[in-house]
Amino acid sequence: MTNLRFTSDRVRLRAPEPADVEAWQAFLNDERLFGRRYVPWGTRDVAPYSRAQVEAILETWGKEKKALHLAIEAPGHELVGHAGCHWGWDPHCPSAWVVVAPDHQRQGIGSAVLDLLLTRLFEDTPAHNVNGWIASWNASGLAFADEHGFARSGCVPWSGLRAGQPFDEIMIDILKPEWLARRGASHGA
Numbered sequence: 030m031t032n033l034r035f036t037s038d039r040v041r042l043r044a045p046e047p048a049d050v051e052a053w054q055a056f057l058n059d060e061r062l063f064g065r066r067y068v069p070w071g072t073r074d075v076a077p078y079s080r081a082q083v084e085a086i087l088e089t090w091g092k093e094k095k096a097l098h099l100a101i102e103a104p105g106h107e108l109v110g111h112a113g114c115h116w117g118w119d120p121h122c123p124s125a126w127v128v129v130a131p132d133h134q135r136q137g138i139g140s141a142v143l144d145l146l147l148t149r150l151f152e153d154t155p156a157h158n159v160n161g162w163i164a165s166w167n168a169s170g171l172a173f174a175d176e177h178g179f180a181r182s183g184c185v186p187w188s189g190l191r192a193g194q195p196f197d198e199i200m201i202d203i204l205k206p207e208w209l210a211r212r213g214a215s216h217g218a
Contacts, residue, residue: 035099035149039141042099042112045087049100052108054083061131064164064191067111069093095120101129101142109133112142114150114159122158122202123150127173134169143177151205160202166191174201178211 035042045053057066058077068074069089078086090098095117101110109130116123125146129139150156161179163170171181183200190196 035145037141037145039103040138040145041102042142042145043102045090045098045100045111047084047087049108050080050083050087053087054078054080056108056110056130057083057086059130062128065128065167065170067113067126067128101127101138103133103136103138106133109138110142112146114146116154116156121155122160123154123156124160124162125150126161139173140177147203147208151208157205158202159208160200162198162200164189164191165197165199166194171199171201177203178207179203180207 056062057068060076063076064074066074068086072082072086072089090096090113093115096113096115098113099111100108101112103109110128110133112125112127114123114125125143127139127142127146129142147159150159160182161174163174165171165184179201180203181199182202185198185200187195188198
């Protein structure tokens with residue numbers, strides 16, 4: 030994997046670095062991201078996270094063997110989010126995620142990141158399907174997935190509570206032929 034594959038005119042994706050811990054702490058403690066931060070499994074989704082907790086999250090991400098965790102940088106900004114993919118159970122069907130800081134949303138950053146991830150997964154790995162999970166209360170996340178050609182392919186009803194109300198986890202996915210057709214259409218093919 031080269032930096033060139035993870036850079037576009039809108040964003041740069043890179044490995045999280047321990048020197049970024051203060052920026053990560055500010056990002057992960059943004060209350061507008063609660064329930065959307067995609068922290069390691071088993072990490073309590075409560076805030077605020079202390080510096081030691083953020084360091085532990087970064088360390089956990091760095092040790093994962095079947096996942097890729099990336100910091101999102103936009104021109105003129107240090108850290109504006111994180112993204113990645115996980116192929117724990119099957120490299121042919123990895124999951125992917127994109128989390129952009131609220132102050133940087135709706136600027137094309139998420140779309141640029143998703144394009145970089147899908148290009149990497151579909152062109153350079155055996156992936157034929159990329160999936161993700163979005164909570165039913167996350168209307169903007171579901172709309173983003175719809176905009177980018179993901180289909181709703183499953184549901185875990187009542188998978189959790191938010192503000193005392195049950196919510197579902199919605200599985201989304203996109204097949205490689207669907208992605209290729211969308212890519213061809215957007216590139217004038």
